[in-house]
Structure formats: C-alpha cells, structure tokens
Amino acid sequence: MATSQAGSRGARRRRRERERREQAARRAETLRWWTRPGVLVFAVAVALAAAGWALVIGASRRIPVEEATVDGLHLRLEDARWILDQMDHGENFQKPSTMMPGMPEWGKQRVTLELAFENRSPQPQVFDGRELMLVPELGEEVPPMGAQTGKAVIAPGQTFNTAVHFDFDTTLPHGKLRVAWRRGERPIYLPIPEPAEHYHLRPRGGEVSLPPDARLLLPIGKPERGERLFKGVYGCIACHGDPQVPDSNNVGPHLGRIAVTAATRIDGLPxxxxxxxxxxxPNAFIAPECKGGQPCAEPSAMPEYASLVDLQDVADLVAYLLQLDG
Structure with missing residues (x-):
C-alpha cells in the first residue's frame, strides 16, 4: 500500500514537472515569435505611425487662422506687421530710449496686430487684452504691452477694433512665432509674418526701392486708415504727438498744420x-522746429521706415497728414 502511494505521488510530481516544461516551452515560442525580424519591424512601424498621428493631431491644433469664433465672440485678424527697434535709422550707436518714448527698446522689434472683434452672441461679451500672448516655439511667451491690454465690453452686434503690440528680441533663437488667443478650452493661434532682419544684420543702403514721385506713383490714399497707422501701427504719435493736441509732440515736430506748412517748406515742391x-x-528735409520750439536734430532721430512700409501704407499716411491744416 505504501509503495502504491509513493508511486502515485511520484507520478503527480512528474506530471507537474512536465506541465511546467510545456508552459516554459510555450512562453519561449511566444517570445521567439515576437522577436522575429518581420514582427519587430511591424511593431516599430505601428508605434511610429501612432506617434506620427499624435504629432499631426497636436500640430493641427496649432495651425494659425485669421478668423475664429469663441463663445459668440468673433475675431478677425486685419493686419500684422513688424516695426524695427526704435533706433533703426541707420545709426550704429545706441541713443537714449527717452528720445522716442513708446517705441521698442534698443535691440527689440515690435509686431503690431490690427484686430476686429464682433459680438455674434445675444449677450454682452468682455474682451481682455491679456487673452493674447506672443508664443515662440523656443523661449518664453510674451504678453502684450500698453493700454491695449485692458478690457472692453462689446454689446451684441457691436464690432470692436483694436491694435495689440508685442515687443520681442528677434536676435534670440525663437523658431516659429504665433499669437495665441486663449479664450476657450483650446487656444486659437493667429499667424504673424516672419520678423524683419534685425537692423544690425541688414546691409547699408541699396535696399529701398520706393518710387521717387508721390504724385504719379502712389495709389489712392485712405485717410482713415492712415490715422490708424499713424496712431497705432507705426507709433508716429509717440514722437510727433497727437495732431489734434497742440504741443503734444515729444521729439519730432508737431504735425497739426503739416498740410499747410509742407507746401511752403521747399520752393516748387508740393x-x-x-x-x-x-x-x-527722414534726412531729406529737417523741420525747422521741434519740441518747445527748439531746432530739430541733425541727423534726424526718426526711424527708417522705407524698408518696412508698402506703397499703400505711405499713400494712406500722406492722405491723413494732408488733412491736418490746424
């Protein structure tokens, strides 16, 4: 009897040992299947495809658009352009920032966005300038500057136009630049042009090809748009002051009567x-009188705009200024 029980236990041990060996063999066979070259290539391809789709989906959420609606507030990008740093007028030395208050600091450029917000909802909407941020691929985000960062209540059906400025050091590595509108669950990205070359890196002379005669070659100017350019986009008001406010100029001559005085400065010149x-x-003509009645400086402290403006911008500015007859 004892011999029979011992034999039975031995048989069970042998069976369990055989089962363990069979399980180990199956695991080894499974492992050999996954380690076959074709299977590995397929697995890697599937993993790369999944990662690629994830990148595509992520990138699609960052594709810039010129119009978008969030919570009933519709945003339209009217214009976006760069202004070089405040001393970009052909000089190689730094001048005090007080010479041109309100303009970008030395070494920085300013991108200005002209935006139109339309309330398409039945309720009032509040726009906060801090919803907008300049977002580089590399480096820190940049908030907007100036009074444009405040809030505005937009009634149903109303359109609100504003200009938002960002000062950015384009000499630093930054990659692609976008402006993010963070109002909803997911940010909306607005396109902006590539910044102009920093003026220290630009060639001297020979880069400007604007026509010499304004009377023949400029398009028809739009005074209303010229006023927006003067007071917002190009920041002319920072130096020349508000033409409607006497003695508001800071550096350059006041232009409240430029339509009258311009015709008398040079004989025979309209x-x-x-x-x-x-x-x-800016150095073509030096105005006789600047801040406080003092003579204007030579060379002119006015930045070089010739390589930044297009013909329509110049035409609009001229049309606006020629309306200023005091």
Missing amino acids: AAQYVYESIIE
Whole structure:
C-alpha cells in the first residue's frame, strides 16, 4: 500500500514537472515569435505611425487662422506687421530710449496686430487684452504691452477694433512665432509674418526701392486708415504727438498744420511730395522746429521706415497728414 502511494505521488510530481516544461516551452515560442525580424519591424512601424498621428493631431491644433469664433465672440485678424527697434535709422550707436518714448527698446522689434472683434452672441461679451500672448516655439511667451491690454465690453452686434503690440528680441533663437488667443478650452493661434532682419544684420543702403514721385506713383490714399497707422501701427504719435493736441509732440515736430506748412517748406515742391519724402527718407528735409520750439536734430532721430512700409501704407499716411491744416 505504501509503495502504491509513493508511486502515485511520484507520478503527480512528474506530471507537474512536465506541465511546467510545456508552459516554459510555450512562453519561449511566444517570445521567439515576437522577436522575429518581420514582427519587430511591424511593431516599430505601428508605434511610429501612432506617434506620427499624435504629432499631426497636436500640430493641427496649432495651425494659425485669421478668423475664429469663441463663445459668440468673433475675431478677425486685419493686419500684422513688424516695426524695427526704435533706433533703426541707420545709426550704429545706441541713443537714449527717452528720445522716442513708446517705441521698442534698443535691440527689440515690435509686431503690431490690427484686430476686429464682433459680438455674434445675444449677450454682452468682455474682451481682455491679456487673452493674447506672443508664443515662440523656443523661449518664453510674451504678453502684450500698453493700454491695449485692458478690457472692453462689446454689446451684441457691436464690432470692436483694436491694435495689440508685442515687443520681442528677434536676435534670440525663437523658431516659429504665433499669437495665441486663449479664450476657450483650446487656444486659437493667429499667424504673424516672419520678423524683419534685425537692423544690425541688414546691409547699408541699396535696399529701398520706393518710387521717387508721390504724385504719379502712389495709389489712392485712405485717410482713415492712415490715422490708424499713424496712431497705432507705426507709433508716429509717440514722437510727433497727437495732431489734434497742440504741443503734444515729444521729439519730432508737431504735425497739426503739416498740410499747410509742407507746401511752403521747399520752393516748387508740393506738400504731398514733401510729406512723402520725409517719411521714406527722414534726412531729406529737417523741420525747422521741434519740441518747445527748439531746432530739430541733425541727423534726424526718426526711424527708417522705407524698408518696412508698402506703397499703400505711405499713400494712406500722406492722405491723413494732408488733412491736418490746424
């Protein structure tokens, strides 16, 4: 009897040992299947495809658009352009920032966005300028500057136009630049042009090809848009002051009567041509009187805009300025 029980236990041990060996063999066979070259290539391809789709989905959420609606508030990007740093007028030395208050600091450039917000909802909407951020691929985000960072209540059906400025050091590595509108669950990205080359890196002379005669070659100017350019996009108001406010100029001459005085400055030179040449070549004419009645400085402290503005911008600025007759 004892011999029979011992034999039975031995048989069970042998059976369990055989089962363990069979399980180990099956695991080894499974492992050999996964380690076959074709299977590994397929697995890697599937993993890369999944990662690629994840990147595509992530990138699609960052594709910039010029119009978007969030919670009934519709945003339309009207214009976006860069202004070089405040001393970009052909000089190689730094001048005090007080010479041109309100302009970008030395070494920085300013991108200005003209935006239109339309309330398409039945309730009032509040726009907060802090919803907008300049977002580089590399480096820290940049908040907007100036009074444009405040809030505005937009009634149903109303449109609100504003300009938002960002000062950015484009000499630092930054990659692709976008402006993010963070109002809803997911940010909306607005496109902006590539920044102009920093002026220290630009060639001297020969890069400007604007026409010499404003009367023949400029398109029809739009004074209303010229006023927006003067007071917002190009920041002319920072130096020349508000033409409607006497003695509000800081550095350059006050332009409240430029439509009258421009026609008398140079014999035989029409007012439009005088204003045009003064914009594209600040040293063409030096105005006789600047802040406090003092003579204007030579060379002119006015930045070089000729390589930044297009013909329509110049035409709009000239049209606006020629309406200023005091």
